[in-house]
Every structure is written in C-alpha cells, then in structure tokens.
Amino acid sequence: MDKIAIVGASQTKYERRKKGEIFYDMIYEVTTKAMEDADYTLEDIDNVITVSNDFLDGRTISCMAVQEAAGAHDKNVSTIEGDGAFGAFYGAMRVLGGFGTTLVVAHSKGSEGDPKIITNAMFDPIYHRLLGLDAISSSALQASVYMERYGITEQQCALVSVKNHKNAKNNPYAQLPMDITVDDVMRSKKIADPIKLLDCSPISDGAAAIIIANEKRAKKARTKPIWIKGVAHCSDAYFLGDRDLADPISLKDASKKAYAMAGIKDPMSEIDVVELYDAFTYMEPLWLEGMGICDAGQGGQLIEKGITVMDGKLPVNPSGGVLSAHPVLVAGLVRIIEAALQIRGEAGDHQIKGAKTALAHGINGPCGQSHCVWILGSK
Amino acid sequence: MSEWLQDVKDLTLKGQIKVPYTWSVGEVGSRFLVALRDEKKIIGNRCKNCSTVYVPPRKNCGRCFKDIDEWVELGSKGIVTAYTIVRYDYPLQPTKAPFAYAIIKLDGADVGFVHIIKEGLDKLKMGTRVRASFKEDRKGNILDIDSFTII
Numbered sequence: 001m002d003k004i005a006i007v008g009a010s011q012t013k014y015e016r017r018k019k020g021e022i023f024y025d026m027i028y029e030v031t032t033k034a035m036e037d038a039d040y041t042l043e044d045i046d047n048v049i050t051v052s053n054d055f056l057d058g059r060t061i062s063c064m065a066v067q068e069a070a071g072a073h074d075k076n077v078s079t080i081e082g083d084g085a086f087g088a089f090y091g092a093m094r095v096l097g098g099f100g101t102t103l104v105v106a107h108s109k110g111s112e113g114d115p116k117i118i119t120n121a122m123f124d125p126i127y128h129r130l131l132g133l134d135a136i137s138s139s140a141l142q143a144s145v146y147m148e149r150y151g152i153t154e155q156q157c158a159l160v161s162v163k164n165h166k167n168a169k170n171n172p173y174a175q176l177p178m179d180i181t182v183d184d185v186m187r188s189k190k191i192a193d194p195i196k197l198l199d200c201s202p203i204s205d206g207a208a209a210i211i212i213a214n215e216k217r218a219k220k221a222r223t224k225p226i227w228i229k230g231v232a233h234c235s236d237a238y239f240l241g242d243r244d245l246a247d248p249i250s251l252k253d254a255s256k257k258a259y260a261m262a263g264i265k266d267p268m269s270e271i272d273v274v275e276l277y278d279a280f281t282y283m284e285p286l287w288l289e290g291m292g293i294c295d296a297g298q299g300g301q302l303i304e305k306g307i308t309v310m311d312g313k314l315p316v317n318p319s320g321g322v323l324s325a326h327p328v329l330v331a332g333l334v335r336i337i338e339a340a341l342q343i344r345g346e347a348g349d350h351q352i353k354g355a356k357t358a359l360a361h362g363i364n365g366p367c368g369q370s371h372c373v374w375i376l377g378s379k
Numbered sequence: 380m381s382e383w384l385q386d387v388k389d390l391t392l393k394g395q396i397k398v399p400y401t402w403s404v405g406e407v408g409s410r411f412l413v414a415l416r417d418e419k420k421i422i423g424n425r426c427k428n429c430s431t432v433y434v435p436p437r438k439n440c441g442r443c444f445k446d447i448d449e450w451v452e453l454g455s456k457g458i459v460t461a462y463t464i465v466r467y468d469y470p471l472q473p474t475k476a477p478f479a480y481a482i483i484k485l486d487g488a489d490v491g492f493v494h495i496i497k498e499g500l501d502k503l504k505m506g507t508r509v510r511a512s513f514k515e516d517r518k519g520n521i522l523d524i525d526s527f528t529i530i
Contacts, residue, residue, distance in 0.1 A: 019389035020384075114469075117471060125400070126520075128493055130521050130522050131522075134469070134471075141480055145461045240493055241482050
C-alpha cells in the first residue's frame with residue numbers, strides 16, 4: 001500500500017444536547033478546525049466524504065444538506081451511511097485511488113430523534129422489527145451469550161465503566177467524566193439484563209473530522225503525519241440468530257488483515273494503545289478478544305488484572321471511550337482521532353507516554369455486525 | 380464570541396416523519412408467514428450445500444451463495460440460547476415490561492430464532508426449553524406467534 005497519513009483532526013465537545021448548534025454548525029466547526037490543525041486551506045482539500053444517517057437526521061439524503069458546511073462546494077463529495085471509521089476507510093481508499101487529500105466529516109445528534117425507535121428500524125421489517133428490538137435489548141442478548149459462555153461477570157464489566165468514565169476526566173471533549181465505583185455500576189438501574197444503566201453509553205450530540213493525505217501532500221501539513229499502517233473491515237450475518245454472538249468473527253478477520261498489512265505479529269506487545277467502540281461495557285472485553293489481544297473468554301480477566309487502565313500494559317480507551325460520549329456515526333471516527341492524537345503526543349492529560357502504534361476500531365450494525373480496524377503508526 | 384450570542388434563547392422545532400410502507404415479504408417469507416397464520420406451523424429450509432437449516436427460511440444461503448429449495452417443518456419447540464429480561468417500555472414493544480427477548484434454537488434448526496417470552500421470567504435460563512404459543516387471531520406476521528412459553 002502507498003503511504004497515506006492522517007494530517008488533520010478535530011472534534012466538538014460531546015454533549016447530551018447541543019441546542020445552540022445545528023448540524024451545519026457542528027460540521028463547519030470541525031471542518032474548519034481540522035484544516036487549521038493541518039494548516040490547510042480549502043484549496044488543499046481534494047475531495048470530501050460526509051458521514052450521516054437519514055433516520056438520525058430526520059431528513060432523506062441527509063448528506064446533501066451538509067456538503068457546504070464540509071467545504072465541499074464545487075468538490076467531489078461522497079457519503080457513508082454508517083460509522084465514521086468506515087467513512088474514514090472510504091476516505092483512505094480515495095487517497096489511495098488518486099486524490100491527494102480527503103476530508104472525512106461525521107455528525108449526529110442523538111438528542112433530536114428517539115434512539116430506541118431509530119435503532120429498532122435497523123432490524124428486518126418482516127421478522128424482527130415488530131418484536132420491538134432496539135440497540136439496547138439486542139446488545140443485552142449478545143452480553144448474555146458472551147458472559148454465560150465464558151463466565152464473564154457483571155463486576156468485570158462494571159470495571160470497564162469505572163475505568164472509562166475515570167479516563168474521561170482527562171478528556172475535555174468527553175461528555176461523562178465520572179468517579180464511580182463497581183458498586184455504583186452494580187446498583188445502577190436495571191435496563192435489560194445483564195445491562196444496567198452504567199453499562200450503557202450515553203445519548204450524545206457531536207461531530208468530528210479528519211484529513212487523510214498521500215505522502216507528498218502530507219509534507220505540506222503542519223502536523224506530524226500519522227501513518228495508516230493497516231486497515232480492514234469485515235462483516236458478519238445480518239440476522240442475530242445466524243451469528244455466534246460471543247464469537248466476533250468479522251472482528252477477528254478484520255484484525256488479522258489489518259495486522260498483516262501493518263506487520264504486527266503480537267498485538268499485545270506491539271500495540272501501545274487501543275481506542276475501541278465500547279457502546280456497552282461488555283463490548284470492551286469481547287472486542288479485545290476478537291482483536292486477538294487475549295484469548296477467547298479471557299477479556300474479563302484482562303480487565304480485572306488492570307492491563308487496560310491508563311498505566312497498564314495496554315491502555316484501552318484513555319479518552320473515556322464510547323461509554324463517555326456516544327455520538328452515533330461519529331464515535332468510530334473519534335477512536336481514530338484519539339489514536340492519532342496519542343501517537344502525535346498531543347492527547348493532553350490522557351496521553352499514553354511514548355505511544356507509537358495505536359489501534360482504532362469502529363462498528364456497524366446490530367451487536368457489531370461489521371468491524372473496521374485501524375493500525376496507526378508514527379513511521 | 381459575539382455579544383449578541385449571549386442573549387439568544389435557543390428554540391427547538393417539533394416534527395414527526397410518518398411514512399407508510401407496504402413491504403413485500405417475498406415468496407419464501409410468504410410461505411413461512413402463511414404457515415404461521417393458517418397452520419400454526421414454523422417452517423424453515425435447508426441449504427443443500429452446507430446443510431444449514433434456516434429459520435426464518437431464506438431463498439438462498441448467504442454463506443454458500445446458492446439457492447435453497449428444500450423445506451423443513453420444524454415443530455414449535457426449542458431451547459433458549461440467549462435471553463435478556465427487558466425492564467423498560469417504549470411504544471414499539473409488543474408487550475409491557477418486564478418481558479424477555481430470547482434467541483431460540485428450534486428443534487431441527489441450525490440458526491437461532493428471535494422472539495419474546497412473557498411468563499415465568501424468573502425461571503428463564505440458558506438451555507430452558509420453550510414452546511411457541513400462537514395467537515387466536517393471526518394476521519400473517521411474526522407476532523402470530525404470541526410468545527414462547529417455558530415448558
């Protein structure tokens with residue numbers, strides 16, 4: 001693969017409800033800030049990818065309404081309807097395909113629609129939608145299979161919530177910085193067993209943007225280029241009943257491909273920091289298993305042993321993760337941004353010292369139907 | 380920040396998108412739903428290539444990418460392979476909380492069937508045997524199975 005790099009990145013603060021800013025404002029803000037970050041002007045942006053979802057925005061072909069805010073006037077612009085990590089994947093392909101630079105912008109406001117009704121609509125209208133499934137109840141089904149098979153405990157999952165909300169205290173963009181205990185999580189309101197309130201990510205508003213450039217154009221950027229060493233995505237079956245929900249095979253496949261591209265043989269020792277899509281606490285150990293960071297069923301112990309805390313052997317979600325801010329569609333792009341900031345050494349109070357190689361991860365579809373894995377590096 | 384911004388009271392605008400749809404359920408789906416409605420039977424089908432018995436049935440196997448044409452009658456019993464007791468209500472659920480979603484491996488099927496369980500939630504475990512209980516008034520949709528009940 002030709003050398004391509006992330007040369008600009010920006011995000012809004014994530015909030016429960018952004019009343020002052022409309023979609024256009026949030027996108028304009030992150031587009032402007034990403035260009036400032038790279039010290040690029042609009043002339044330096046060769047093409048644009050927007051990321052949006054019509055149900056979330058309450059508008060059909062929602063992409064069309066935000067193109068000017070993304071600086072796409074008079075430019076080649078295309079769209080991903082799905083998580084921002086996949087939008088960035090498309091952006092990377094466009095740079096590999098001949099554009100010198102791509103701007104990728106994602107936005108969403110969970111506050112403006114109804115997340116349960118909207119996520120119900122991701123299910124099959126013939127067989128599943130009438131059952132009333134939504135993101136929470138379907139994820140609870142996955143949690144039940146995973147935790148039962150391997151004896152993963154609710155306390156182990158609670159530790160993820162404690163860790164990530166604590167990490168969020170060092171991230172000025174996070175929505176839910178909190179000092180909480182395992183007891184607090186265990187005593188929080190039951191939502192859909194085994195998921196309790198503090199196992200869930202919040203409803204969030206926000207936007208984020210990155211600029212990807214080829215080697216030549218990366219030289220014109222102010223920032224230290226963060227090289228895309230490996231990236232892959234894979235998808236599993238759509239129907240929940242067709243999948244083994246405790247065995248994220250599409251994540252395994254995507255990870256293997258991304259590692260092979262990046263020349264990574266032992267992810268545990270070669271990766272310095274992970275930013276993954278923890279929409280619910282159980283996802284962190286399950287996805288770590290899928291990434292081959294530990295063996296199947298060992299994710300709970302990994303967390304219990306403190307390996308994934310800020311000063312652990314492999315810090316996971318130093319930003320506070322999706323548990324601390326969950327702008328849908330934006331959240332996977334944020335993982336890439338946070339991974340890039342870590343390698344730049346610009347992650348502020350949640351900086352992992354000396355991070356040179358980072359893994360970022362996004363998901364799409366119910367219960368992580370598809371996964372996108374990024375390996376970013378300093379060289 | 381411009382000074383005028385401090386005086387702005389942020390307004391919101393209410394809206395609702397209501398779009399009626401009439402989804403075709405397809406030939407395979409029609410046969411499945413008619414069997415539910417008219418015979419209180421759950422039918423699946425088997426991929427000749429990989430032997431997977433699918434329920435609901437499919438016109439082709441997504442893994443093998445081959446057409447499926449062998450029908451299998453599955454009966455109405457199976458075991459719970461995943462479940463969650465739902466504690467919240469919202470308007471699209473078919474019944475009031477608490478109730479359970481479950482993935483049920485029907486006897487003779489190779490994939491899980493997602494549905495709800497209303498009664499005996501305290502007895503619900505992985506591996507619990509359940510049976511489909513049909514509605515009296517059936518309309519040709521997935522809720523013609525009212526719920527699964529613990530055997």
